[in-house]
Amino acid sequence: MPSSSSASSASPASSASSAVSDSGRPVPSHLWRDRDFRRLWVGQTASQLGEQASLVVLPLFAVLTLNASAGQLGALRAVGQAPILLLSLFVGAWVDRWRTRTVMVLTDAGRALALGAAAVAGLLGGLGLPTLLVVAFTVGALSVFFDVAYHASLVRLVKRDQLVRGNSALEGSRSAAQIGGPALGGALVSALSAPIAAASSAVFFALSFLSIRRIGRREAVPEHSERPPRVWRRIHEGLRFVARDTSLRTVCLASAAFQFSFAAVMTVYLLFLPRDLHLSGTVVGLALAATGPGALLGSLLAAHLPGRFGYGAVLVSAAALGDGVFLFVPALHGSSVVTVPALLTVGFVFGTFSQLVNVTIMAVRQTVTPDGMQGRAAATISFVGGGLTPLGSLLGGFLAEAWGTRTSLLVTAAGMLLSPALMALSPLARLGRTLPAPPENPAPSA
Template structure:
């Protein structure tokens, strides 16, 4: 679509897109609520100690690193909607085991850990499939609008899901509260399976290729294509730096600024509404000013606002208000970056390899997160929290600096074309 052409009609008029949006939103609500409810079941119903809670939390996240590359290749062999439906159905069944086991008196920590791992694994399948489904459902010219809506609801779920999970545990017994997550997965299953628009089956050559070969194809495409390579490197730099920053930040707020737990929660919650605003802006600004300009500018602004945090002192109302403003702005600009990066990645990646590209970029980004957290902890112990927070905030500039020097900065108001697939 040319920049002078009239904008495409709203996706909200598309019944199939609405079904995808409802399903994706419900799925994220269920996943976010479950991440809170499962550990609370361990604490409240099973009297788990801190080490057991640590293991449970680690097991919830482990499938991202263990399965992402395989899942990316697996999803590319199948219709993405079928994968989402099966993942939702599987999570519903697995979570239903918890209240049943509790009523039978056989619920224990090992069973809860197994449930957490299986739910985490099925969530990886759903997330990779949902990130490939939009490009199979709408035209390239409507990707920005679609991603704006989907990422906005994802941000809302990240705010509402944990709060809903905590509230349900307070109202109900913890093992019964997990039924809420199962309900949301069921709603997602019912909505996505009602999508009517045909989704072609991947070509036989894709379905019959060896998984290892397909994984290498995904890696090779990212390495060879300048835009995808820039997306992968900038995402990895951000995840590494952000993990280091948040490790120090979560210590800085209570120990240096002496904020209460409620105040810390209020400060962090401000990021959510900012992300919603960023999602709305992401559907408009790139078409007006160009994808590259908006992407780099938003990345610089998102990282720049964090540089002011180390200068704050005390726990006054003014300090809390300033921190909320910083987190709100960070949410706005970082969400702009996220939506634009996802849209560009979808536009340049061939449909047949979308899953592998998504999974590879997620794998690289999440793979560096533990190293970033370790760096943040080491800096905090060696240099003190305030100095470490400043240094980790400065490291956030690595991602926008790389973007500014990469082909991403030169993107105009039209989405780039699809790159060729790598040779087998």
């Protein structure tokens, strides 16, 4: 259970029956009867639609309109991912002291403004590669704040025994976004223009802003001392906590291996589809969107399979199947009649098993982490796991120029299998059907 650094011993994560909303009414025990949970769900869905669309819009505009080289595309993706490395640890230390609702609302507003400005610049003829770099970095930085706050928010809203179902529902919304976001972004870039596509992403962030700001429940945030510790001390506490926990340490290493390789894969993939397979932006968007239906299935499976077969077995097998399917992509040749169904199948399989891993990993992290350490634990894992993504994107661009897209895609896809290998060789693979409780005396958090 959380230590005394928590706001109280009866936080929403430990005793939902004692939680009350601002109106004084008890918080419903069933997730979907809880208006604030529904508002978080709606906001998350809209935010993910905006993010997924923008992740397709900016690279496709660079490739199809600006005729960006492989190195330039790698640089664009690296700039958008750099905030994970630069900001995650600081954001985690700050978010543990803030209300997550406030953080998510402000970042939604900021991303809407940044993409709205990009749309205006595009309509005025000023949306070149330098502008894309600025927009990508700004949206990436704000997304770091949103993601850390989002991962900490659920623990403050629901009981710990509802975390798997809550994560499954929220990750299901991510799945819906993965279906609609890339397809919408690719279609708008092809049929209309990049400025219109950027504007559509801004609208989704605005909708998320409107939904999340209506969450009325008081959050149980950790108590703060009159003289709070310096941010470096709080960062050190988060790093030390994750490093000392075997499960979280393994999650960091496996995530780093996956994120590095996947960033390289996606840089090459976004070149391979339009240039080697000669697919339009709309078809590229549909191929990327195929992960969405699979992710929806993965979210549903995550609510049942770990409790039946064990968390460790599910993590290792799902990661191996989901990552391994990309090895088939470099073998694709021929007309779109053959390649498109194959790409849709690869996307569906990858979406299913990667989402199963994501939800299960999130449940493990949230369950073994005290409330006052949630933001820093999430940020530390993001920093270690996602911090290498800019280097992966740059590597993907470099390999595509040096070896060609087909060979580079095979090599980078093979690298993704290091992640399930690390989990299989660790105590994480031996997790059973139930998860351990958080430590009684975690590092100080206030």
